Amino acid sequence: MTTIAHDASTPGMRNRWLKDAAGGRDGAVGLLLLDTLAAVGFAGGIAGAVAAVAGRGALWPWALLMVGMGALRGLFAMLAVRRGAARAGMIKRAQRRRVVAATRAVVKLLLGAHKLKPGVAITGGDPLEIEDQIKMGRHAVETDADVLHLEYRTGSNPALTGITMFLPRDGRCHIQSGCRLWVSKAGNRGLILPQDHVRGHFRLAPREIVHIDGKPAADLSEGIERASTWLTRQVMRPGVQYDDAQCTLWAQAA
Known part of the structure; x- marks a missing residue:
């Protein structure tokens, strides 16, 4: 697994890595990466909601986070599928x-x-x-x-x-x-x-x-x-x- 750490790499090298990780011009991989980040946020919302119920804290902020991250996950996944299908169509036509x-x-x-x-x-x-x-x-x-x-x-x-x-x-x-x-x-x-x-x-x-x-x-x-x-x-x-x-x-x- 490739990670970015505090090393001697230049900002330009890190920017190129991010561009590659985001899928370059295609964008489908980048959307899947955003979907992964939304999944992390969704999981954080669940954890916060469980902690709020156990400690009798406010539940609605965590519920709102869960709903928002869930909606974003669906959006990113749908866009990734569409982008991938469009890419496949371009390759087939070529x-x-x-x-x-x-x-x-x-x-x-x-x-x-x-x-x-x-x-x-x-x-x-x-x-x-x-x-x-x-x-x-x-x-x-x-x-x-x-x-x-x-x-x-x-x-x-x-x-x-x-x-x-x-x-x-x-x-x-x-x-x-x-x-x-x-x-x-x-x-x-x-x-x-x-x-x-x-x-x-x-x-x-x-x-x-x-x-x-x-x-x-x-x-x-x-x-x-x-x-x-x-x-x-x-x-x-x-x-x-x-x-x-x-x-x-x-x-x-x-």
Whole structure:
């Protein structure tokens, strides 16, 4: 437990400690600290009331202290919960903005100067469980649209961890999971690599996802690493913006 004692610390150091203890800019921890102080006052009111009854002293000052401190405790706790919820909402919105930015960056890399047309849908979010994959496959068949789902690691720093494709052909949906993004040495061409046992690779066209025989290079690992580095650089670039018309972004997979 950190305490402030009579030591050689400067007033500035003690002020910084108090700011940290109060939660800095967030304030939720500071409100909880005030709630603790109010709890001490409430307990003092109870002790004073017990002593007043035993000694036949005035009870009303202690009762007033108890009521006041109790009300303050409720107020501080409520404000702390609201502040914490607001903070959590801000973090969630920031994570979503980064996922959206990463998704648009990938679409821009895969399409180049082309625009996405009806026939292809792009989704971005958590990895899909088997039930979600079945639902997405049915939706792809019903709408006759290829679906490209970008899977992200959740947390304060989302990262692309995989790609799943849903390709409706002749009334059936072919699912390619565990795919990876590949970038050429020039950095101007992005392709989708399936799992190692699947032949060829995939290219995103404006109206469909196209399967192409053969691999884009003999050594695929360097292209995969380039893709990871490129995506991180694009998302972290200040003021990055992408044309909304370049992708149809679904907030949640159907």
